[in-house]
Amino acid sequence: MTRPPMADLERIYRSLRLIRRAEEEVARVYPSDKIKSPVHLSIGQESIAVGVCDALRHDDIVSGTYRGHAAYLAKGAPLDRMMAELYGKDTGCARGKGGSMHLVDMAQGVLGASAVVGTTIPLAAGFALALKREGKGRVAVSFFGDGATEEGVFAESLNFAALHRLPLLFVCENNGYAIHEPTAKRWATNRLVERAASYGMPAEAVNDGDVLALRALVIRLVEGMRAGTGPAFVEAKTYRWREHVGPNEDFEAGYRGRRDLEAWQATDQVVRIGGMIAPARRAAIDAAIETEIAAALQFAENSPVPDPAQLTTDTYA
Amino acid sequence: MTRPPMADLERIYRSLRLIRRAEEEVARVYPSDKIKSPVHLSIGQESIAVGVCDALRHDDIVSGTYRGHAAYLAKGAPLDRMMAELYGKDTGCARGKGGSMHLVDMAQGVLGASAVVGTTIPLAAGFALALKREGKGRVAVSFFGDGATEEGVFAESLNFAALHRLPLLFVCENNGYAIHEPTAKRWATNRLVERAASYGMPAEAVNDGDVLALRALVIRLVEGMRAGTGPAFVEAKTYRWREHVGPNEDFEAGYRGRRDLEAWQATDQVVRIGGMIAPARRAAIDAAIETEIAAALQFAENSPVPDPAQLTTDTYA
Amino acid sequence: MPDAAPRALSYVDALREAAAQEMERDPRVFVMGLDVDDHKGIQGSTKGLVDRFGPERVFTTPLSEDAMTGVAIGAAQAGLRPIHVHIRMDFLMLCMNQLVNIAAKSRYMYGGQVKVPMVVRAMIGKSWGQGAQHSQGLHAMFMHVPGIKVLAPSNAHDAKGCLIAAIRDDNPVLMVEHRLLYPLIAEVPEAPYAARLGEARVLRKGTDITLLGISAMVPECLRAAELLREIGIDAEVIDPISLVPFDRAALAASVRKTGRLLAVDSAWTMCGASAEVAAMAAEDAPGVRIARLGFAPTTCPTAPSLEHAFYPNPAVIAARAHVLVRPDAKTWRPSPEAERSVTGLNFKGPF
Amino acid sequence: MPDAAPRALSYVDALREAAAQEMERDPRVFVMGLDVDDHKGIQGSTKGLVDRFGPERVFTTPLSEDAMTGVAIGAAQAGLRPIHVHIRMDFLMLCMNQLVNIAAKSRYMYGGQVKVPMVVRAMIGKSWGQGAQHSQGLHAMFMHVPGIKVLAPSNAHDAKGCLIAAIRDDNPVLMVEHRLLYPLIAEVPEAPYAARLGEARVLRKGTDITLLGISAMVPECLRAAELLREIGIDAEVIDPISLVPFDRAALAASVRKTGRLLAVDSAWTMCGASAEVAAMAAEDAPGVRIARLGFAPTTCPTAPSLEHAFYPNPAVIAARAHVLVRPDAKTWRPSPEAERSVTGLNFKGPF
Ligand SMILES: Cc1ncc(C[n+]2csc(CCOP(=O)(O)OP(=O)(O)O)c2C)c(N)n1
Numbered sequence A, B: 001m002t003r004p005p006m007a008d009l010e011r012i013y014r015s016l017r018l019i020r021r022a023e024e025e026v027a028r029v030y031p032s033d034k035i036k037s038p039v040h041l042s043i044g045q046e047s048i049a050v051g052v053c054d055a056l057r058h059d060d061i062v063s064g065t066y067r068g069h070a071a072y073l074a075k076g077a078p079l080d081r082m083m084a085e086l087y088g089k090d091t092g093c094a095r096g097k098g099g100s101m102h103l104v105d106m107a108q109g110v111l112g113a114s115a116v117v118g119t120t121i122p123l124a125a126g127f128a129l130a131l132k133r134e135g136k137g138r139v140a141v142s143f144f145g146d147g148a149t150e151e152g153v154f155a156e157s158l159n160f161a162a163l164h165r166l167p168l169l170f171v172c173e174n175n176g177y178a179i180h181e182p183t184a185k186r187w188a189t190n191r192l193v194e195r196a197a198s199y200g201m202p203a204e205a206v207n208d209g210d211v212l213a214l215r216a217l218v219i220r221l222v223e224g225m226r227a228g229t230g231p232a233f234v235e236a237k238t239y240r241w242r243e244h245v246g247p248n249e250d251f252e253a254g255y256r257g258r259r260d261l262e263a264w265q266a267t268d269q270v271v272r273i274g275g276m277i278a279p280a281r282r283a284a285i286d287a288a289i290e291t292e293i294a295a296a297l298q299f300a301e302n303s304p305v306p307d308p309a310q311l312t313t314d315t316y317a
Numbered sequence C, D: 001m002p003d004a005a006p007r008a009l010s011y012v013d014a015l016r017e018a019a020a021q022e023m024e025r026d027p028r029v030f031v032m033g034l035d036v037d038d039h040k041g042i043q044g045s046t047k048g049l050v051d052r053f054g055p056e057r058v059f060t061t062p063l064s065e066d067a068m069t070g071v072a073i074g075a076a077q078a079g080l081r082p083i084h085v086h087i088r089m090d091f092l093m094l095c096m097n098q099l100v101n102i103a104a105k106s107r108y109m110y111g112g113q114v115k116v117p118m119v120v121r122a123m124i125g126k127s128w129g130q131g132a133q134h135s136q137g138l139h140a141m142f143m144h145v146p147g148i149k150v151l152a153p154s155n156a157h158d159a160k161g162c163l164i165a166a167i168r169d170d171n172p173v174l175m176v177e178h179r180l181l182y183p184l185i186a187e188v189p190e191a192p193y194a195a196r197l198g199e200a201r202v203l204r205k206g207t208d209i210t211l212l213g214i215s216a217m218v219p220e221c222l223r224a225a226e227l228l229r230e231i232g233i234d235a236e237v238i239d240p241i242s243l244v245p246f247d248r249a250a251l252a253a254s255v256r257k258t259g260r261l262l263a264v265d266s267a268w269t270m271c272g273a274s275a276e277v278a279a280m281a282a283e284d285a286p287g288v289r290i291a292r293l294g295f296a297p298t299t300c301p302t303a304p305s306l307e308h309a310f311y312p313n314p315a316v317i318a319a320r321a322h323v324l325v326r327p328d329a330k331t332w333r334p335s336p337e338a339e340r341s342v343t344g345l346n347f348k349g350p351f
C-alpha cells in the first residue's frame, strides 16, 4: 500500500488526535459531575472511525452508536456542540435531550445514535435506500460493535441491503467485548466476514487497526458502491482501552488482561501517524486541537441549560 | 446410498401416504365449513417431515410451523385429535383453542406450533438446552420455512445453538416461496447452507426432496448430536402444490407456473416409495390409512364443541 | 367541484384510493411491507399500486419486520414518506423496538433535527379461527408511548381521510384497521381530503348513556343503540376516530350530558384504550357511571363456540349499557330476534 | 425459628438472596441474561451466583433478546425454570413477540398441554442522563396481555417475596424493578417466603385521599403523605405490589373510604397502569375524584433541568393531591425546606 500524500496524513492525524484528546478531556472532566450522562469512550478505537470517514465525501452519511464520539467527530461534526450535549446544555447537538449516547448532526451527515445496541443498523439501510433513489452516488456507513452482530436485526439488514443493492457500508468495530463478555462467551467461532459474504456482498477484515489499510479498503469498496454495486461489509478489529462505560481503566476487574492493552498500545495509530508528520507541523496541529478543546469546554460551561418549558417540545413534529 | 430394509420403507411410505391423504381429505372437507380455521397444507412437502422424523427416536422432539400437519403426523401424533382440532372440538389436541396453526402433542414430542413465522425456532433451542442438561442423548428438530430464515430470530438462534452445542437440528423447508413471493424477491442469493455453517455447525442441503437421502443425512447428523457435537443445519428444497392457505391450487394466480409443479410431481416421493413396496402390501397400508382417516373424521364430527365456560380456563396455569 | 360528490366506496377501496392519490401527489410517498405487491394486495388495500407506481415505490420485503421498520424510519428521516403495511397487528410485536425506541423518540432525542413521517398500517383479525396470534388489537401499547399518533377509523369515509392525514403528518402514525370493516361501504368523496386528527364524531345523539366504540366496535355500538332504543334507552354513540391525539373535550361533553359511559374496544380492557377513556372520563366528569367492554380477559380461541364469547357484540353491549342505566332493573338481554336483526360483524376468509 | 428474625437488607441483596435460595432449593431454576455472570452482576443482583451454581445455571447470553426469550420459554416448557434478566426494561421491546405472542399464550393455545414457568426481571432506569431509551417503565404493555403476571415490589421485603413467588409460579411473571429502589434497605427475613400475589398493602392509613404508588413511586407517595400531613391532609398510601393479578378489592375499599384517588406510576399515564387503576376505581366507586401522575407525556430527556420536570416527585404528588382534596383552595406547594426534608429518589451510576 502506498502511503497517502502528506496533506491526507495530516488530516488523518488531526482527526485521530482530536478524538483521542477530546475523550481524554471528557474522562478528566467526568468526576466533576459536569457531564450529565454516561459516557462510552472510544479511546484506542479512533482509527476505525477515522479510517472510514476519511474515505468518504462530505455529503455521505454515517451512523454510529452510543460509543459515538469518534464517528461524530471523524465525520466533521463540531466538538463544541458535542461537549455542550454532554453537559446537558441547550446548545448541545441534541439540545440537551440526548446526551452522550444520542449524538447527531444531520448537517454533517451524522445520523442520530441509539443506546439500544444494533438498532441503528436498519436505519442506515433506510437512509441508504433514500440515497439510492436520489441517485447522486452518496453512500451511507453503519458503524456497530461485535455485540451488535448478535442482534437479529443485523442479519435482517444485511439481507435487505444486499437484495436492494443499497449503497451501504457495514462496519463492525470488533473490540472483542460486549461490556465485559468476550466474544468467546458469545460466539462459537468467528466467521463473521464469511457470513456477511453469504448474503451476497463483498466482505473483508482489517485485523490490526491500521488506519491507512482500513482507509484504502473503504476507498475501494465505496467506489463500487457509488456506482451501484451494492453494499459491502468490513470487520475492523480493535481494542477498547477504557472501561465499557465511564472514564476509567478497568483491568483490575479481571475480565481481561493489561497485556492485551499493551499489544494494542504498541501499534497506537495516533502515535504511528503522528510519527509520519514533521514534528513542527505536528506540534501546530496539536496546539490547534488543544485550543479547540478548550474552547469547546468553555462553550459547554457557558451555555445555558434548557428551559423547563422545553420539556415537551419536539415530542411531535 | 443403500436402500433401507423393507420394514423401514413400509413405515416411511405409510407416513408419507397418511399425510398426503389426510390433507387431501382436509381439502375435500374444507368447503363444507366444518373446519373452523385457515389451513396451510403440506401436500407435496411430506417427504421432509417424514425423512427427518423417521430418523428420530420416539423420545426426540420436533417443532413445526402453522404449516404443521405433516410434522405432527410424521412424529406419530394422532390424526383424530388433529382433525378434532381443525373442527374446533373439545377433543382436539389443543382442546379447540389452537386450530390448524397451533397443533401440539407433548406426549409424542410435538411442540406447539405458532402462526407467527420463525418464532418457534428459539423455543426449540430452549427445549434442546433442557435436553442437553438432561443428558439422555435426546435431540430436538426445528422445522421452518425459507421465509422464516429472514427473521432475525433465526440468526440469533443459530448462534446460540452453536455456542452452547445444543442437540438441535435446524431444518429449513425451502419451498421457494413465502406466500406468493419467490426467494428471488427476498434474497440477493441463496447461500443459506454456507451461512449456517459460518456459525460453527455442519450444514448441508438436499435439493430434490429425496426422502431417503434426507433420512440418511439426518441419521448421520443426529448421531453426532446425541454424542454432544452440537447443532446441525439442513436445507431441504421442496415445493408446495396447493395455495399458501386454503384447500385449492392457485396456478391461475400467475405468481408461479404449473411447469414447476409438474417437475416436482414427477418425483413425488409418495409414489416413488410406494413403488418400492409390493402392491399387495401397499394396498393393505393404503386401506388401513383410509380407515384411520375415516375414523378420525368421524371422531371430529362426533366430538362436542368446547363449553363456553372453557373460554378462560388455561389462561393461567 | 364534481369531485366533491360522494360515492359509495368500501373501506378497503377507500384505503387504496387514499394511498394512490397521495402517491400521485407526492413522489416521496411509497408503500412497503410483506406481500403489498402480490395479486391479493393485502385484501385489496394495495392491489394494483405496483402496476401504477412501479416496484421502486411499491415493494414486498423479506420477513424481517424489525429491520424493515428500521428501514422505513431511516427512509423517513432521509425525507421519504413510507407506508409500512402489516397484514396483522400481532406482527408489530416483532418491531416494537424500532417503533417504541426509535420512531417515537427520534425527533425528541435528536433535539428536533429529524422528522419521522411514516405510516404503519396494521390490521386486526377476527373470526374463522384466526386464533391467538392473528386477532389482537394492540393499539394501547402505542397509545402508551409519546411520539406516535394512533388512528382507528371505523368507516370508509374516515379511512380515506385518516390515511391521507397520516401520510401528510410529519410523525409516525399507526393506522388501526379492523379486518371486518374492510367490506363496509360508506359515502366517500373522490377528491383527496385529510381527517382532522383529534376530532371525535358523535354518530348518534342520545341522553341516557354514552357508548364510545373503537374501530370495529363503532358499528357494534350503533347496533347496540338500536337494541337499546327498543327499551327506551337513548344512547349517544361516539367514534373517537383518532386515539392519539384524543378528543377529550368531546368525551367530557358527552358524559357530562349522559352521566354514563360504556367504552367498548376491539382489544383487551386492562391498560387498554377503554381504560384510558374511562380514566379520562372519571377525571373530567367525576360522578359519571363507567364500564368497559372488550375482548374477554384471555387468549383468543379458535373454536367458534368459544370465539363467540370472546368478543363483545351488540347484544352484550346493550345488556351492559342497560345495567349502567338501570342498575336496579332486572337483567335484560335483547330478544333473539332483535339480536339477529342487528347481527354483528363476521367474516370467513380470505386471509 | 432463628430464620424468622428480620435483618436489614437492601433491595438488591434481597433479590440476590431470593434467587440463590430458590436455586438451592430447586435445581431446575437457572439464571440467564446479558452480563448476569460478570463482576458487576446486574448492579449486584446476580453477583456471585455463577461462582456458587456454576456456568450451566448462571450464564450470559449473546445480544439476542428475542431468541434468548424464546430459549427461556422453550426451556420452561421443557420443565426448567429460567430467570431471564434485563438490565433495562426498554430492551424488552426487542422480545415483545416472544413474550406477548408465545409466553403469554402457550398454555392457552396449546389447550393446557404446557406451562411456561419463567421469570423476566427488568429494571427501570432513572436519573443521570439515562435518557430516552434507558428510563422507560413499560409494564402496562404486559398488564394489557392476558397470560402474564406483573409484579412491582417497592421494598426489599417484597422484592424477596415477589421474586420467590415468581420463580415458583407456573406462569410467565414480569418483575418490574426500579433502579432507584436497589439500595433501599428494609427488614427482610432470611428464610425463604413467597409473596401472595394479588394482595395489596396499605402502607399508611388515612382518610382524605388514597395515594396509590407503583414501584419507585411508593416511597415517593409516602414522602408526599408526610408533606400533606403538615397541611392537615391525611393521605392513605397503597402499594399494590402485584399489578397482575391486582387487588381490586383493596383499591375499592380505600377509595370508598377516602373518596379520592391519586394514582402515581413510574411510567406514562396514557393507557398506563395508572389509567387502569383510575378506571377500576371509577367503575367500582362511582363518584370518587380521580387523578393520575406519571412521566411527563414526552420522551425522557437527559439534561437535568428537563429530567427533573419529567418525573413526578413528592412535592408534585403532594400538590396534585391537595388540588383533589381542596379543589377550591388556592394553589399550594410544599415549602422548599419541607421539600428538601423528603428529597426524592436519585442516583448517579454505576450503570
Ligand atoms: C439491545 C440491547 N441489549 C443490551 C444492552 C446493554 N449493552 C449496552 S452496550 C452493550 C455491549 C455492546 O457491545 P458491542 O456491540 O460489541 O459494542 P461496544 O460496546 O463493544 O462498542 C450491551 C450489552 C443494550 N444497550 N441494548
Ligand SMILES: Cc1ncc(C[n+]2csc(CCOP(=O)(O)OP(=O)(O)O)c2C)c(N)n1
Residues within 6 Å of the ligand: B067, B115, B116, B117, B118, B144, B145, B146, B147, B148, B149, B175, B177, B178, B179, B244, C034, C063, C065, C091, C094
Ligand atoms: C412474523 C410474520 N410475518 C408475516 C406473516 C404472514 N405470513 C404467514 S406465512 C408467511 C410465509 C412464510 O413463508 P415460509 O417461511 O417460507 O413458509 P411456507 O409458508 O412457505 O411454508 C407469511 C409472510 C406471519 N405469519 N408472521
Ligand SMILES: [Mg+2]
Residues within 6 Å of the ligand: A145, A146, A147, A173, A174, A175, A176, A177, A178, A179
Ligand atoms: Mg464490542
Ligand SMILES: [Mg+2]
Residues within 6 Å of the ligand: B145, B146, B147, B173, B174, B175, B176, B177, B178, B179
Ligand atoms: Mg416457503
